[in-house]
Amino acid sequence: MILLEAKNLTLGYEGQVVTRNINFRVEEGDYLCITGDNGAGKSTLVKAILSLHSPLSGSLDFNIERNSIGYLPQSSHVDSSFPTNVGEVVLSGNVSRLGGKRFFYTREERMRSLDNLEKMGVLDLRRKSFQTLSGGQRQRVLLARALTAASRVLLLDEPAAGLDVHTSSELYSLIDSLNHNGMTIIMVTHDIHPALNSATRILHLGQSIFFASRDEFFSSPVGKKYLEEAGHHD
């Protein structure tokens, strides 16, 4: 089942085109990696998927509730000196469920956020101050919040940026296991490892826009160049 489909999507600001003619689709259970250089339009595409940015032309069709995508922002977006604890952060993942109808969270929603903390292996941190967490713990907590918000799709923006090799590979295997359990993953990444190891499809933004399955991508000239630049040689 196709959850999200972009046709001839052109994105930009006030007539200034950032990237044009993107075509891709996301099917249920996919693991899509969006790669590309800085300035290639990855962040703009993320905003478009979150409906925070309207395309200049083309279409982006959703087969899911638009605000049911669980979003993990780049870590630099989140103010790490904000006085809050882990439980509160994850609970706020339910905010889309309030809709326009309710003022407060229900018991089920509270349980849901705790479940997700447990899934991410950080339930014991729930009363801890968010400021005192390590980078890896912080990403797990924010991932739990994204899960709380998500019903079927997670949109992860550079989830492992700034993490050491060990912590990021742990985070990637956590994301893999979510994908194996049926969660559709859309991940923007500079890191070649998830693209190489886990992705089912790749969308590469840049001079030439390329959307293909992982194997097709890495055997194409664009994919080979990308591999080479990342320091991978066969």
Add this chain to the structure above:
Amino acid sequence: MIEMFSYAFIQRAFITGLLVSLCSALLGVSLVLRRYSMIGDGLSHVGFGALAAASVLSVSPMALTLPVVVVAAVLLLRLNEKSRIGGDSAVALIASSSLAIGVVLISYVKGTNTDINNFLFGSLLAVGKGDCVLSVVLSLIVIVSYILLYPRLYAVTFDPVFARSAGVKADRYTTLLAVLAAVTITLGMRMLGSLLISALIIFPCLSAMRVMESYKAVTIYSAVQSVVCFIIGFLASYALGTPSGASIVIVHLIAFLLALAAGYLKDRGFLRH
């Protein structure tokens, strides 16, 4: 000390002060954490200008000040959103201009300094019956909206981009915050004056952040500190014959220093349970 409460004007001052303290502490948490605390300061100066104009034109001070400050609040927040640095300077620009216009208006037309003094430093004991009722109603509106919207306000304050991605109309809540802040500042100006009102917004939150770790605890601590400091300051000003606004601010300063010390001890590993 009990007998002071037999005077109607003291009762009015006490009730108004208590509610306004509570409102400003609640909103202060959102304003400080979204880095809008300077806007509070700016708005109070705009309020001064508006009060001066009301006094010169002999219209009801609230009727003129409230809409002017609300409009200024929405404009200042918009400016601040567009660019951080530009917004900051714009606040200072608007604040000092309003202050200057207010001072010149009053001294030129009225030729007296009493009003200036009252507007700058507050005149809690001069709160009339109409103003008291208005303050109570507006404060209750602020408090009830804050409590009902607490989960959404938290989401928007902590991570506006995430909140928007979850379908929360973040801009709408920012505007609401601006309007509630404007109402609170206008009410608080009668009590503490335009020079001191920002203390009521900033001190409780900053103190709470030194000692509390969750957002809810910070909010509750701020509210409690604000109410307790108001009561102590109010009683002390009566007993010592000092101006009420300044006395309340000094009690807040002491509470802040205590919180600073407690926070320092906590970081050093004392006070661990």
